Amino acid sequence: MPTQSKPIKPPQQLTPFGAALAGALGACFSNAVVYPLDVAKTRIQATSSNAKGKRKDDLTMLSVLLQIFKHEGIPGWYRGFAATMLNTFSMQYAYFFFYSFIRTSYIKRLAAKLPPGSPAPALSTAAELTLGAVAGGLSQIFTIPVSVIATRQQVGRSVKTASAIDEKSMLKDEEARGDDDSFVNVARDIIREDGVTGLWLGIKPGMVLTVNPAITYGVYERVKTLLLLAKLKAGSVDKLTPGMTFLVGALSKTLATVVTYPYIMAKVRIQARSPDADAAQDEGLLAPTSQASGQPRKVKNPGALGLLIRVLRREGISGWYQGMSAQIIKAVLSQALLFVSKEQFEHWALTIMLLFSTLTAKS
Template sequence: MSSHTKPQTLTPLAAALAGALGACFSTAVVYPLDVAKTRIQALPKSKGKDDLSMFALIIRIFKKEGLFALYSGFGATMLNTFSMQYAYFFFYSFVRNSYISRITRKLPKGSSVPPLSTAAELLIGAVAGALAQIFTIPVSVIATRQQVGRVTKSIELPSNTTEVSEPNAQSDDSFMAVAHEIIDEEGVGGLWLGIKPGLVLTVNPAITYGMYERVKSLLLLAKARAGSGNKMSAWQSFIVGSLSKTLATIVTYPYIMAKVRIQARSADINVDDLEHLGDIPPPHKYHHAKTKHPGALDVLGKVLKREGVVGWYQGMQAQIIKAVLSQALLFMSKEQFERWTLAFVALIAQMQVKPYVQ
């Protein structure tokens, strides 16, 4: 078969690039929502105070801290999103393609490959997510600190106090400054805060992509039988992606909340000291002693004791809105980015250079 008639497929590296670019695009579109949901998750609800909705919090941040506060940590988050998604899509595509190739070798010649089982999709997603987490979590820790701002571990406030600051303290929230501060306080290991719940949460993208691929294969099979094509439309990708991400978020949300509090170090705070700060305090200078930080189960245990099971789902609405919009946009844009990447690969191939093509 000639090179111009042979169908081209993206290698794991090219598929990862397309996925990462799509993820950055979707995250950038909804970024203020990401900042708001992270702040809601990071600190416990104060007694006698109602939770702010995500959109009400966005307005509050805009009025009190300005427009740029809604984009705090944007650079670190984009770097984290790109690196995390690139690593995830690379490992996911590589492991999935290897698994399919292994199955294909066992089939009779000319037989079509059956859809992967849900269990296989979940396992592949979990392996890919775990590998990606290990390599990218330091950027996630820095991005979380920048989004939440500086929180105070031990404070004594009069009842009419609404803001806290350290005299003559200059706050530098740049990427390198926050990284340097974390290393000073915690050592290099501080950049891997939340790695344990992060590894547990690899089941989140596993559920998302496992469910997405399963529903997608069933939908395409139905479309093929009906003679209506063999591709999903953008809106079908949006709907399937939304449903998949919602299910994954509901199942894993308590650990999502615990991970954010561990990374922001709000899990170290004495909750009773926050009663006069309102729902979401403004950014403050960190004032932490070097202590052993609580794990995810410790965080969930304290929340259960203080607020009940409902406390495990504080901010879930914000998480779902942001995650569903971002994930659905990702699924929609990823298809387009894959086409653009494939077109670019074809152009390179015509120039007798064939990276990313198999």
């Protein structure tokens, strides 16, 4: 009598692996839709507002997009696309994996202290923020090298001149660079300039910025819970509409961006090495070298705090928030798209997991 194989039960809920896959796919989709905005906001952040020949009107998202299109065409809007998508996938996968794993483990520990049959305990806002920050810190360590390379590709090498979007320097740079902005070549340049540790430029502000997704998801979950409770009391369905989900996602991301923006700008400038040598020399940030060596002096990275102090002296408090509107537009649209599509990508992740388990059982 032939043996009957046991029916394969589909997973009822996402494992940390599934949650990470769904989050990463959703993040790649949302970022790909608004990618030209990402390139524009990165160049704005990497450019000093008092750079030679630059006006603040030249640093709006629309003007930067038009400049890129004028000199680089549509491919310029997608400079560094592959590296950015790799960074987005790896970053979001790592974050969602660590966040889901840590949050699930923490809730299980809390539930173990409750009587059997009790509902799962609700986490406080402080707990949500802490868990998100821990998950963000762990993911930063593993993924920031790709972020550094992607940032360099997006801004190009003209950021080392007076302005990242100065027309003459851009054209001159494009002719000199040729096709030398590939992932591997940019990585080699970074290692040649700063050593292997250069791939981890911006790790300190990156760690500080782990509170950004923590604030985003903490506020999102809190507002979502309050709205769902209000719907239940009103006898309505216990599910948010796509429009309401979009608004809640936009609100949470805007709040997180406003709170953390100075460090967002500092991280981009550090990774792009945008502080010019003259400003660093004026403030004693150049490493001493022997004149007999004939080697050019290298600019010592001042770190996020030193960079913010320098920006404050040269540009005022408004310098800390240069490009924030571009950051908010891009981040809000991307995050809102992620929240709206998150449920659909979770269904796809469940389907992929079921297909994988079926193939594994047959083999």
